[in-house]
Amino acid sequence: MTINTRRSSRRRLAGLLGLVLALQPAAGLAAIGTESAATPSATEDIQLAQRRGGGGGSRGGGSRGGSRGGSRSSSRSSSRSGGRTGFSNYSGSRSGSRSGSRSSSRSSSRQGTRQTTRSNRQGQTRTNSANRQGNRQSTRSNRQGQARTNSTNRQSNRQGTRDSRQSTRNQAITDRQSGRTDRVDSRQNNRTDRVGTRSDTRRDAINNWDRYGNGWYSGNNWYNNRPWNSGWYGGSYYNNWGWYPGRAAAWGVATMATFGVINSLVNTAQSNEVSYIVVPDSEYSLYYPSVTATGDTVTFEADDGDSTARFYADCRQGTINGGTPNNGNEAQLLNAACQVAFGQ
Numbered sequence: 225m226t227i228n229t230r231r232s233s234r235r236r237l238a239g240l241l242g243l244v245l246a247l248q249p250a251a252g253l254a255a256i257g258t259e260s261a262a263t264p265s266a267t268e269d270i271q272l273a274q275r276r277g278g279g280g281g282s283r284g285g286g287s288r289g290g291s292r293g294g295s296r297s298s299s300r301s302s303s304r305s306g307g308r309t310g311f312s313n314y315s316g317s318r319s320g321s322r323s324g325s326r327s328s329s330r331s332s333s334r335q336g337t338r339q340t341t342r343s344n345r346q347g348q349t350r351t352n353s354a355n356r357q358g359n360r361q362s363t364r365s366n367r368q369g370q371a372r373t374n375s376t377n378r379q380s381n382r383q384g385t386r387d388s389r390q391s392t393r394n395q396a397i398t399d400r401q402s403g404r405t406d407r408v409d410s411r412q413n414n415r416t417d418r419v420g421t422r423s424d425t426r427r428d429a430i431n432n433w434d435r436y437g438n439g440w441y442s443g444n445n446w447y448n449n450r451p452w453n454s455g456w457y458g459g460s461y462y463n464n465w466g467w468y469p470g471r472a473a474a475w476g477v478a479t480m481a482t483f484g485v486i487n488s489l490v491n492t493a494q495s496n497e498v499s500y501i502v503v504p505d506s507e508y509s510l511y512y513p514s515v516t517a518t519g520d521t522v523t524f525e526a527d528d529g530d531s532t533a534r535f536y537a538d539c540r541q542g543t544i545n546g547g548t549p550n551n552g553n554e555a556q557l558l559n560a561a562c563q564v565a566f567g568q
Contacts, residue, residue, distance in 0.1 A: 429509035429527035432499045436513035446490065447567065452517040457539055457566035458483065462559055465542030467549075475552035477505070480559040483567035490564065500527065506556035515564045522565040526557055539566055 440449040447454065462468060462480050472478075481504040489501040490512050500509045507529055514525040520540045525532055537544045539562035549555040 429500045429511070430532070431497075432511065432513075433497045436499055436511075439513060441490070441513045441515075442494065444491065446494070447487065450517075450565070452565070454517070454566050455568040457562045458568060461540065461562075462542060465548075468542065468555075471548070472552075472555065475555065477552045477555060480556065481505070481563065483563050486560055486563040486567060501560075503556050503560045506553045506560075508553060508557040508560075510557065510560050510564070512564050515561060517565045520566075522561055524561045524564075526561075535561070537561055 440446060440451055443449075459480070459482070485504060486501070489504075493499070493501050493512070499513055500511045502509050503526075509527040509529075511525040511527070511532075514523075516523055521536060521538050523534065523536045525534050527533075535545055535557070537558050539558075542548070542558070544554055544558045549558055
């Protein structure tokens, strides 16, 4: 009896454990861990469960009833649990599918937004870079254009300044030349005025026609009536005077009067019965009838505008009063007297 009871208890405990494991895996594991610690109260609980299950007695049928009850309980529990678990799994599958679809849609949306933002940023970056490059190129072109303009302006200003300076120099040169010309003209006018003044204030030589009367100097061809050796003097002699080249240039004497000039003056004076001629390029008047010659030496009278004086000269040596002429006036007087005495 005791052995059967123990077997029945073990069977009931096994069924209970199967039910617990089906319903509560964790509780079942706990029950397995506490199998060795089962108490009579647990046995009573099993018996109560058997009574509610409709099985009883000590027969083998009780054992079958317990087994059936445990199996039914386990099957019901499993069916209920399985049904619930299946529904739960179905619900979870639908929920997971929806959640995954939503998550995938959201991920795709976020990915598209990121891609659009990235594309916009890249496009804006390229636009900004192109704008900066265009601005740099425009600024560089403006600077180069301004530099060329400034260079052209500076060159134009330099050229204008150079032209202005050259014009100023030319004007200054012209002004200086005009000033020199004016001064030369003024000095020449002053000389002319002084000569004119001397001519106005200078007294004329005294006409001594009656004093000299008729002589070799009277009439035409007077040079053929000269009573001394004549006809040898000319330009070849005064050009050979040692003092002539240097002093004549210093005095401004370009040339001496020729015999043709002196002859014309004497003929004119004879026709007008005037006893003197005005020596060319000189302030002297020569009394041509007073000329006398001895050898190469001549004596004559001349008037300097203030008084009459007597001179002697050597026509071959080119001296007057024993020496070289003191100025151009005396040189021209010496030449005129030699032309009257020895000219040809």
